[in-house]
Amino acid sequence: MKKTITLLPLLLFLPALPLAAQPYPAKPVRLVVPFPPGGPTDIVSRLMAPKMAEALGQQVIVDNRGGAGGAIGTEQVAKSAPDGYTIIMGTIGGLAVAKSLNPKLGYDTLRDLAPITQSVSVTSVLVVHPSVPAKSVKELLALAKNSGKKLNYASSGNGTITHLAGELLKLMGKVDITHVAYKGGAPALVALVSGEVDMSYENTLIITPHIKSGKVRGLAVTSAKRSTLLPQLPTVAETLPGFSASGWYGLLAPAATPKPVIARLHTEAVKALRAPDVVEKLSSQGAEPVASTPEEFAAFIRSETDKWANLVKAANMRTN
Numbered sequence: 001m002k003k004t005i006t007l008l009p010l011l012l013f014l015p016a017l018p019l020a021a022q023p024y025p026a027k028p029v030r031l032v033v034p035f036p037p038g039g040p041t042d043i044v045s046r047l048m049a050p051k052m053a054e055a056l057g058q059q060v061i062v063d064n065r066g067g068a069g070g071a072i073g074t075e076q077v078a079k080s081a082p083d084g085y086t087i088i089m090g091t092i093g094g095l096a097v098a099k100s101l102n103p104k105l106g107y108d109t110l111r112d113l114a115p116i117t118q119s120v121s122v123t124s125v126l127v128v129h130p131s132v133p134a135k136s137v138k139e140l141l142a143l144a145k146n147s148g149k150k151l152n153y154a155s156s157g158n159g160t161i162t163h164l165a166g167e168l169l170k171l172m173g174k175v176d177i178t179h180v181a182y183k184g185g186a187p188a189l190v191a192l193v194s195g196e197v198d199m200s201y202e203n204t205l206i207i208t209p210h211i212k213s214g215k216v217r218g219l220a221v222t223s224a225k226r227s228t229l230l231p232q233l234p235t236v237a238e239t240l241p242g243f244s245a246s247g248w249y250g251l252l253a254p255a256a257t258p259k260p261v262i263a264r265l266h267t268e269a270v271k272a273l274r275a276p277d278v279v280e281k282l283s284s285q286g287a288e289p290v291a292s293t294p295e296e297f298a299a300f301i302r303s304e305t306d307k308w309a310n311l312v313k314a315a316n317m318r319t320n
């Protein structure tokens with residue numbers, strides 16, 4: 001009896017030990033998308049999430065947290081617990097541009113976030129509503145300069161690739177076109193198709209069907225090379241040499257997330273991106289899987305931050 005009484009406190013303590021030692025992940029992972037549902041970032045995330053969930057043995061729950069060109073959702077993740085259970089599908093806006101637009105931003109990308117992998121690179125298309133008479137970049141620039149009608153363009157938010165492409169066209173084409181920021185790619189697309197705005201720079205992931213149906217007119221792609229998805233469209237650079245503005249997305253976790261956890265997330269994300277059905281789906285919509293290492297992704301973010309900081313300064317871009 002004495003032995004039983006002596007061991008009882010130890011026996012009561014033992015069940016808690018396996019909980020602390022449980023391998024990652026022991027519960028669902030939240031994947032934050034810093035834009036509303038239906039946009040290109042959301043599409044890529046929902047394509048990858050089931051593959052990663054199957055490999056991890058836990059749900060990967062997509063959580064849309066839109067606002068401020070991706071900066072609101074990015075800051076939420078940057079300030080989350082570094083345990084691997086909150087990650088983000090970050091974008092060029094929230095990761096590489098937001099700091100240049102807002103010096104008082106509440107996070108620093110490479111200080112407060114740990115890169116996992118760049119997921120995809122994707123081309124945007126300069127598109128106009130059918131009511132806009134321009135059928136080429138040259139005609140659009142002439143219309144903006146000489147028609148007397150002030151054109152406007154929709155973006156998916158301040159600092160997004162659609163905003164950057166618009167300001168780069170204005171700067172290089174020497175035209176004045178009004179920027180109208182929306183809370184994501186899907187709302188911006190609705191505004192364009194309805195005729196609420198004249199033009200936009202929409203991602204191939206969501207715009208291609210609307211070009212083919214005639215709801216919008218594609219003028220040119222914003223990448224340095226022509227798109228295999230829309231080979232009939234020239235590049236903007238064929239009219240404005242040097243023009244290049246491609247979007248990208250990537251996975252990150254809060255800084256100080258344990259390296260073994262980052263390594264596990266990287267492994268499963270890369271597997272998802274290289275799955276034949278995912279590759280086929282992305283390629284069919286003009287997106288290119290990247291699947292870089294954490295170190296490569298960190299270096300890429302640094303280079304993109306420097307590149308677009310120069311445009312923000314030259315174009316005197318603002319957050320509103």
